[in-house]
Amino acid sequence: MTLAPRPDERSEAEPPDVPGFRTWRGVYLFVFGWFVLVVILLSVLTEIFS
Amino acid sequence: MNVADWVVLLGTIVGIAAYGSWRTRHVRSLSTYLRGNTSTGWGTIGVSVMATQASAITFLSIPGQGFESGIGFVQNYFGLPLALIIVCAVFLPIYRRLNVYTAYEFLGQRFDEKTRLLGAGLFLLQRGLATGVTIYAPAIIISTVLGWPLDLVIVCTGLLVIVYTVTGGSEAVALTHKWQMAVISAGAASVAGALGKLQAVDFSLDPSRRYTVWTGVFGGLFLSLSYFGTDQSQVQRYIGGAALREGRLGLMFNAVLKIPMQFVILLLGALLFVFYQFAPPPVFFNQVEWRRHAQDGRFRAIEAEHASAVAQSQSAIRAWLQARASDDTAREASARAAMVAASSRTDAIRAEAKAALVAADPRAKTKDSDYVFITFILTQLPHGAVGLLVAVMFAAALSSKASELAALGTTTTIDFWRHFRPLAAADEARNMRVARRFTALWGVFAVAFALFAGFAENLIEAINILGSIFYGVLLGLFLVAFFLRRVGGSAVFFAAVTAQALVIVMYFSLNIGYLWYNLIGCAACIALSVALQAVLPPRALDDEGRAG
Numbered sequence: 369m370t371l372a373p374r375p376d377e378r379s380e381a382e383p384p385d386v387p388g389f390r391t392w393r394g395v396y397l398f399v400f401g402w403f404v405l406v407v408i409l410l411s412v413l414t415e416i417f418s
Numbered sequence: 419m420n421v422a423d424w425v426v427l428l429g430t431i432v433g434i435a436a437y438g439s440w441r442t443r444h445v446r447s448l449s450t451y452l453r454g455n456t457s458t459g460w461g462t463i464g465v466s467v468m469a470t471q472a473s474a475i476t477f478l479s480i481p482g483q484g485f486e487s488g489i490g491f492v493q494n495y496f497g498l499p500l501a502l503i504i505v506c507a508v509f510l511p512i513y514r515r516l517n518v519y520t521a522y523e524f525l526g527q528r529f530d531e532k533t534r535l536l537g538a539g540l541f542l543l544q545r546g547l548a549t550g551v552t553i554y555a556p557a558i559i560i561s562t563v564l565g566w567p568l569d570l571v572i573v574c575t576g577l578l579v580i581v582y583t584v585t586g587g588s589e590a591v592a593l594t595h596k597w598q599m600a601v602i603s604a605g606a607a608s609v610a611g612a613l614g615k616l617q618a619v620d621f622s623l624d625p626s627r628r629y630t631v632w633t634g635v636f637g638g639l640f641l642s643l644s645y646f647g648t649d650q651s652q653v654q655r656y657i658g659g660a661a662l663r664e665g666r667l668g669l670m671f672n673a674v675l676k677i678p679m680q681f682v683i684l685l686l687g688a689l690l691f692v693f694y695q696f697a698p699p700p701v702f703f704n705q706v707e708w709r710r711h712a713q714d715g716r717f718r719a720i721e722a723e724h725a726s727a728v729a730q731s732q733s734a735i736r737a738w739l740q741a742r743a744s745d746d747t748a749r750e751a752s753a754r755a756a757m758v759a760a761s762s763r764t765d766a767i768r769a770e771a772k773a774a775l776v777a778a779d780p781r782a783k784t785k786d787s788d789y790v791f792i793t794f795i796l797t798q799l800p801h802g803a804v805g806l807l808v809a810v811m812f813a814a815a816l817s818s819k820a821s822e823l824a825a826l827g828t829t830t831t832i833d834f835w836r837h838f839r840p841l842a843a844a845d846e847a848r849n850m851r852v853a854r855r856f857t858a859l860w861g862v863f864a865v866a867f868a869l870f871a872g873f874a875e876n877l878i879e880a881i882n883i884l885g886s887i888f889y890g891v892l893l894g895l896f897l898v899a900f901f902l903r904r905v906g907g908s909a910v911f912f913a914a915v916t917a918q919a920l921v922i923v924m925y926f927s928l929n930i931g932y933l934w935y936n937l938i939g940c941a942a943c944i945a946l947s948v949a950l951q952a953v954l955p956p957r958a959l960d961d962e963g964r965a966g
Contacts, residue, residue: 396503399674
């Protein structure tokens, strides 16, 4: 039976080498948090000018 | 355009293309040619991914969108950061680990060769046709406004991009993108600094509204996942690089910057709207089309009526500004109502002008929002800046086309030519020559398609419809490959063929929004794969085992 390859576990454990982040999960959470912040700021802009 | 503009325009465009060709003149390795230099850093990858999306029509159409409908279109990009996180966490590590040149090689390793050819074929069909249309779309606007022959603009941009893409391959594309994006950003920022439809976010659950937070997050996630995860023109941008880290950071760079960048471009359109409340705008922004038909007294009357309405609108805006400063609520409300009414009258006269154009010539082009930004550039900016901003349009045209041609050439070489000539796969020099020829051939095809095909007015819509018909099934193939570990090659192949046929039949027989076909194609492919896997004889399943 054919099985789908999985992302290399070593690549997940590899540090992103970005100041302030020890894991890739931390980087993804930061990007998600930034996205939420952008949506909130755009909502505030909309509220101010509506 | 005067001499200074021409110097800036030609210097910028030819300089960037020459730089790309010169820096990559010694590219001899197939891997470097197809995937870029292994030392490419995350910044170059990130900018290259961004430049691939930034077509010339983006910089012509999106300010027009902001001018006409406000900045709510920014919600369309809300799914993009989420999609890029999924691509980084799931798609990219697998592509890197399998050391593939194209995304479709992964389908071959996961399923079988027929599924790989199906995926590659769907990509070539969709992207090959779209490339021709996207060369034509900005060319018609630039040629109309500047009065240059359309065929000349198509051939010049086409040849320039073919030369440096064929010469340097993926590395040249990445290197030139860096400088093209610098030109694009400087141009947009310079105008944004100089100039309100500021309804950015709409939480409405009304399904008839085109742009809301929900359509952006869910529809946008779906579209972005297809585009970034399975379209070779994007995959080729990030599978190269020194390490997995570089590709991931390049994609995260886009996830962070894309929404703010689109917001700035849309804001530019909204600011242009404000500008044209005070500076008299033309009744119809595509002045070449207007002058071609506006010959009789009826058109003169519309122009006079429009000028009068604009003057009244300006008075109404000034009255509202004074009323707002007076702290008299009733006076402010009354002035606001008068201002809205005056603005509506101006809009009505613009609609009347479009109706008059159609009455004079049913084939007249009535969509003028794409001409708002370039009209502003040509009539309001100083010389030199005009040349720079026209260079922005060309840089954007070149950057997106280069990625598409490189991806088409790579997929044809790796997934088709090498598949049917397996003995030639070991001869790297021959592979390089073939890849260059296929890239050039696709370039010639795209230019010829743009020159000889008769296009309708709604070009961008045509590209989106084409993408929506094929992207859904392509994404379905990849999602089955990644997440449904028990589904084999035959099941997914027949499911994808059936789902694609279903989408095409539905497109010609139903009247639903075309974006839904992305979801329908993907869902049909996944559901049919699971169903077929359950009913296909075990022998067929056992025979097709490939990569584990």
